[in-house]
Amino acid sequence: MDDNTTNEADIELATRAAELVSRWVSAETPLTESQGWELVGLQHPGSGHGEMYAWGDVRAWERELATVLATDDGTPESGDRIARARATAVTAMRDMLLGGIPAGEMENRIWRGGEGPDPREQLRHFVATHA
Numbered sequence: 001m002d003d004n005t006t007n008e009a010d011i012e013l014a015t016r017a018a019e020l021v022s023r024w025v026s027a028e029t030p031l032t033e034s035q036g037w038e039l040v041g042l043q044h045p046g047s048g049h050g051e052m053y054a055w056g057d058v059r060a061w062e063r064e065l066a067t068v069l070a071t072d073d074g075t076p077e078s079g080d081r082i083a084r085a086r087a088t089a090v091t092a093m094r095d096m097l098l099g100g101i102p103a104g105e106m107e108n109r110i111w112r113g114g115e116g117p118d119p120r121e122q123l124r125h126f127v128a129t130h131a
Contacts, residue, residue, distance in 0.1 A: 010101055011094070013123050017042070018093035020130045022086055027070035031062050042097055042126060044104035044119060046111075057096060065089040097123060 024035055031039075036058055045054040068085035072078050104119025 010098060010120065013120065013127065014094045014097040014101075015090065016131075017097050017123055017127050018090045020127065021093050022065065022089045025062050025065045025069065025089070027066050027072070030066070031058070038126065039093075039096075042119075042123060043100040044107050046103060046107045054096075061089060061092055061096070 021035075021039065024031055036055065039058045040051055040054040043054045043057075045051045065085055068082060072082055101119045101123070104116070104122070108114055108116035108118075
């Protein structure tokens, strides 16, 4: 994370979104295509090529969390392992979403003459919609 482009409010917002998203993942049910596109869009990849990488990151993130969730055997050790995996997943998704803020700002400057959607507002809307 670049301290020059993030602030506490951004971190709190992205963390809240990441916490919501991590609840979408289960061992049995993959993210829907719609959910995946929401996450890719919040990263503001800027191009089809960038979308491909963002999709790869989202799918790898989901796969890592779902793999641990599938090992739940109800034991305290399993519960601890799952709690650690969820915490790691929240941090990873938070970082992906935080990266979308400067990417969205840059996309707006370069391609939209400063008139594109505010990436922070998009993230706030995402949280409000899914909370």
